[in-house]
Amino acid sequence: MPTIAHPKSTSLSFVLLRTAGFFIFFLGVVVTAQAQLSKTEKKLAAYVDAHQGEALKLLEEVVNINSGTMNFDGVRKVGQVFRTKLDALGFKTQWVDGTPFNRAGHLVARHSGKGKTILLIGHLDTVFELSSPFQKYTVENDSVVHGPGVGDMKGGDVVIIQTLQALNDAGLLKDMNILVVMTGDEEMSGDPLSKSKYDLIEAAKEADIAIGFEDGDGLTETANISRRSASGWILKVTGVPSHSSQIFTDKIGAGAIYEASRILNSFYNDLSKEPDLTFNPGVILGGSTVEHNGDKNGGSAFGKENIVAKDVIVTGDIRAISPEQLSKAQEIMKGIVAHHLPQTQAEITFDEGYPPLAPSPGNYELLKYFDQVSKDLGYGPVTANKPRDAGAADISFTSGYVDMAIDGLGLGSAGGHTIHEIADPRTVAMQSKRTAVLLYRLTQQKALPKR
Template sequence: MTTVTAQASRSVLTKVLTPALVLVMLTVGAAQAQLSKIEKKLVANVDAHRAEALKLLEEVVNINSGTMNFEGVQKVGQIFRAKLDALGFTTQWIDGKPFQRAGHLVARHAGKGKTILLIGHLDTVFELSSPFQKYTVENDSVVHGPGVGDMKGGDVVIIQSLQALNDAGLLKDMSIIVVMTGDEELSGEPLALSKYDLIEAAKVADIAIGFEDGDGLPETANISRRSSSDWTLKVTGVPAHSSQIFTDKIGAGAIYEASRILNLFYNDLSKEPDLTFNPGVILGGSTVEHDINKNGGSAFGKGNIVSKEVIVTGDIRTISPEQLDKARETMKRIVAQHLPQTNAEITFDEGYPPLAATPGNYELLKHFDKVSRDMGFGPVTANRPRDAGAADISFTSGYVDMAIDGLGLGSAGGHTVHEIADPRTLAMQSKRTAVLLYRLTREKVSSGR
């Protein structure tokens, strides 16, 4: 099983990324005639610092920064903080104690013109208990490591692109905010505190750019992101000897009721475009002990005892607030239709909001697409919302005129021990980002609204 999964991750990079990059290598020289003298200087700077950038990527990947490893998250944050300090940013470490996490790195560079917010995150899904801890190089197009794609590679893209702008004497005039959160993979609570600094940055920004890996394809970018929030279903029944099930007094039992509810969730909602809802954990029986902090628990029951209780936890993802409200109302209606002698309730937690595909986001994608074409890297199209998960950029929704995400490395196997990335895309994304930032801060950019 392990070998097959690893090969599947590698296959994604081999089949999708490699042909595109080979074509780029053959055409990029001629296409750069579309770049100005200053833009060519930015490209040359990225190439000159390629080895340095890869060394930085290896350094931060080799530091475990699972969300709950506060020391590791802070250590990675301090490395990026030092890089931003050296570029003239005013940096601040936001203590995460109020929301039970390590904290965030926020850096500001005062300038003129449009304010651009660059978003990354320091944490990964791989805690200290994970067997996946180290950065390894397979060949010139495949590197392995926890967070190499999601998203320490994207963080390095931020640093390398800003370094190129600084070396060219361009950064001094730019208004840039960098926010690298420490809890993207497992948000602290309450979200009002956890995402406060990110939202405050969005309020003063005109444009937001995220460096998650999106669907892992450099030829796509996110102009929308689905929401992500949790739900909990609690079901109770009347415990009794199994010989009495279905009688008027005992009824159907908790497990039958939970099964009814989940089946109707599927029947009524599974065909809704861009909507997903997943029951990730289910515990049922005579007694249930649920540990919410460990996303699990234990249950006891016997085949000859009618089940007393069931707990189901899951998530729901939608493309718009309206779709989320509609889905929740449907789920509540289904839950309220109890089988005999059972009861059930469903609760919904706060979570990541959706990022809608606004005209401004489409306009920003057009700018990024033109940069990519002018550099010889080919077109960039919007990916399908279902091909990428939730991300911090969603918290900029409603505050910025334009937003785009997915500018991280070409990657595959995210959130698994087979996570890999194509290191060649580090320079590619850094070049595209540096030129994009240069153009956005000098051209008159319409939001499309």
């Protein structure tokens, strides 16, 4: 499966200004807001504040371990760091070997208690392999740190750990049903996907609520109650090769390049206005001979201006907000492909990819809980972000299994998937407090949705 990007819609400077302004705002109201917290919730917040230094040291430690998806040893080392933390909290942990899907593997942890089962989702890998020049954690100031994975998403993993440590300190964790899955191949999924995501899906089947700690759109005043799908497609077109003087004749027809152009233009005309649907042709090869190398996302083509093209291969991705939208778009694309120009043939195939996490009443309800927690802590409201402002994520594999799901609870960040990746270290405490209080309230809530 091709690498799935996680685009950000905001510039580095814009995110930093937004984050700085947000902190100035909440510092002015936090004392009043604390009055909205129970004694137990204040204890959770106090623990996070008292142990912020430890959390940031943990973040620095794991960021400085290269864990590019294909650096299996590095992914395992980061997994071991978090496994040790979870073992200390009484979780039963296991490392799932990734050999069957050609990846390092996953960390899965379980804490048995009572009540609803809550699944916390992170990932251990980054897009920065050993060959990348971007390898180290550096501090610019108290609001900006640089490093591979600080935002996507080792910062989110640290939030998971600090949240659980706060709950444990308050004596609350012992009664909770918590599952933790930190995958080792979120940035470049193993193959087949059915094996790569098996343990995550099995955890989702057991869980009632799923919470993901990806960085979403990089803004801490938003969260994801939906994620678009991310899957690939391949278009293969053939025509009749001939001297160019014979193009458009009954015997030779239009040639492969005209047919591919017709298809792509029809995709655009028929589907580009559909809300939250995108489809992008990323690579196109055409000519008399074509050699496509899917593993390297490229290939080669040979042709001449006086030869009618015989072959075209186009690869692209498609992203949709719901299974229904994805299915409808695929059927329209298949229909377009089926109507050929003279003397041409074409076929399109779709891979399984990441499914969509559609917005649901349960997801909106969970966002309401999180929004209220944020306001009670003095951090202001949290709204749903725009689905197009964040990429695909592992939480989508919980769709259809859990009653409620929310994602994007990672750090305030920007520049993900680039050597300019940054995060605001102050948001480790913010997100840990929000999540700890949220989990406490969810376990106390008697009227959560039933399956």
